[in-house]
Amino acid sequence: MAVQEYYLPKSLEQALTLLADHGDTLLVMAGGTIAMPLINDGISMPEKVMGLRHAGLNTMQTGDGVVRFGATTTLTQLAQQDAVPLLREAVGHIGGWQIRNMGTLGGNLFAPPPAGDLAVALLALDTRLKLVSRRGERIVPLSEFYTGFMATALASGELVAEAQVPLPRGKTSYVKYGRKHANTPAIVTVATHVTTAADGTVREARIALNAVGPHPLRARRAEQCLMGAPLTPATIAEAARVAADECDPFTDAIATDWYRRRMVTVFVKRALESIAA
Amino acid sequence: MTSRIVAFNLNGRDVEVIVKPLTTLQAVLREQLHYTATKAGCRQGGCGTCTVLVDGEPMLSCILPVEDIAGRRVVTLEGITPAEGLHPIQQAFFDHYAIQCGYCSPGMIMVIKALLDRNPNPTREEVMDAIAGNVCRCTGYEPIIQAAQAAGRQLSAR
Numbered sequence: 001m002a003v004q005e006y007y008l009p010k011s012l013e014q015a016l017t018l019l020a021d022h023g024d025t026l027l028v029m030a031g032g033t034i035a036m037p038l039i040n041d042g043i044s045m046p047e048k049v050m051g052l053r054h055a056g057l058n059t060m061q062t063g064d065g066v067v068r069f070g071a072t073t074t075l076t077q078l079a080q081q082d083a084v085p086l087l088r089e090a091v092g093h094i095g096g097w098q099i100r101n102m103g104t105l106g107g108n109l110f111a112p113p114p115a116g117d118l119a120v121a122l123l124a125l126d127t128r129l130k131l132v133s134r135r136g137e138r139i140v141p142l143s144e145f146y147t148g149f150m151a152t153a154l155a156s157g158e159l160v161a162e163a164q165v166p167l168p169r170g171k172t173s174y175v176k177y178g179r180k181h182a183n184t185p186a187i188v189t190v191a192t193h194v195t196t197a198a199d200g201t202v203r204e205a206r207i208a209l210n211a212v213g214p215h216p217l218r219a220r221r222a223e224q225c226l227m228g229a230p231l232t233p234a235t236i237a238e239a240a241r242v243a244a245d246e247c248d249p250f251t252d253a254i255a256t257d258w259y260r261r262r263m264v265t266v267f268v269k270r271a272l273e274s275i276a277a
Numbered sequence: 278m279t280s281r282i283v284a285f286n287l288n289g290r291d292v293e294v295i296v297k298p299l300t301t302l303q304a305v306l307r308e309q310l311h312y313t314a315t316k317a318g319c320r321q322g323g324c325g326t327c328t329v330l331v332d333g334e335p336m337l338s339c340i341l342p343v344e345d346i347a348g349r350r351v352v353t354l355e356g357i358t359p360a361e362g363l364h365p366i367q368q369a370f371f372d373h374y375a376i377q378c379g380y381c382s383p384g385m386i387m388v389i390k391a392l393l394d395r396n397p398n399p400t401r402e403e404v405m406d407a408i409a410g411n412v413c414r415c416t417g418y419e420p421i422i423q424a425a426q427a428a429g430r431q432l433s434a435r
Contacts (some may be wrong), residue, residue, distance in 0.1 A: 002298075003298045005279060006344060032341065033322050033340060036301070036339075036342075036403065041321070053345045089366055096407075096409040096411065098335045099337070101335060102337065102341070254312070
């Protein structure tokens with residue numbers, strides 16, 4: 001059955017009302033780069049669709065050490081901001097020009113792996129999401145937002161309104177490995193944020209991986225390996241080995257699970273080496 | 278089902294179309310308005326041949342609901358082709374053998390137009406970055422890169 005209604009709310013309030021009225025029968029999309037291909041192919045056949053392009057969620061504000069990005073901030077806009085360099089770097093590895101003009105921050109949170117190469121950077125930055133519904137709003141850390149493959153903590157009637165990104169205090173790195181240099185699905189993507197003490201030992205480490213699990217994920221055990229230790233070749237190698245052990249890679253047209261796991265070792269090592277350099 | 282009237286500017290001319298919900302700009306251009314320079318390739322947002330400029334920004338018309346761009350300025354390949362002869366980018370494609378089957382050319386030319394509008398003398402790397410979302414399966418990209426740079430030189434020498 002063809003799409004019966006396409007709604008284009010002009011505000012968050014209108015969007016939440018439509019969502020409350022139609023419930024889960026309403027397919028929500030922003031830039032359309034994930035939903036529209038599925039609809040064009042008849043894989044997804046929604047009766048009702050809501051587009052968020054005009055809902056006023058295309059905003060960016062900095063204050064109190066946090067940058068607040070509205071959910072429909074485009075990848076191109078993220079490429080043009082200076083507040084969070086890691087996000088600019090990540091966007092440089094996503095899609096082509098057209099996809100960056102259309103794809104949004106909020107949409108990328110729902111992109112099934114191997115897509116999600118912006119979300120992995122947001123995860124390394126300890127981003128929190130503002131989820132809004134007619135009932136009110138709540139803040140959920142991105143690390144708790146993902147609950148499984150294409151499953152999130154988003155409740156019925158809720159929308160992701162905003163991503164709150166703490167300004168990075170330490171060093172960050174981003175490494176994406178694909179079969180081509182540009183516009184390519186990931187074999188593995190690694191984003192890190194590491195804070196070190198004056199003596200060079202690690203005070204805080206976040207290692208986020210994409211394309212090697214059901215959603216972008218934190219390599220928590222690998223992070224623990226680094227805590228209180230200096231970033232030496234030995235500690236980096238151990239963290240990379242542990243990250244490969246704890247991830248949960250899959251096989252697709254791009255790479256096998258076996259190969260992805262091997263590449264986690266290589267690219268976590270490279271991401272941490274660039275922090276140590 | 279609610280059909281709607283959508284008005285936008287196409288190549289300098291105001292147009293109005295009646296569309297069913299979620300009709301793409303590509304379908305409107307090709308099937309309703311018969312502007313067929315904009316090609317239908319993968320319909321997945323993956324090949325770039327449906328690229329048009331919306332307020333000067335390259336976008337993929339196959340995954341863009343036309344209602345989203347109501348009131349905005351859309352430019353297609355027809356819009357930059359002069360009544361007589363060729364646009365300098367088209368001429369450069371011709372001169373540098375950047376067209377073989379021609380299916381990617383409309384998208385390539387539109388994205389190169391957007392690039393040259395911003396940066397008349399792009400480096401090789403800048404051209405490669407600009408066309409990263411456009412797939413060519415026959416000429417190879419080298420003649421296209423050379424054509425883009427030659428067109429830039431031609432346009433900035435004017």
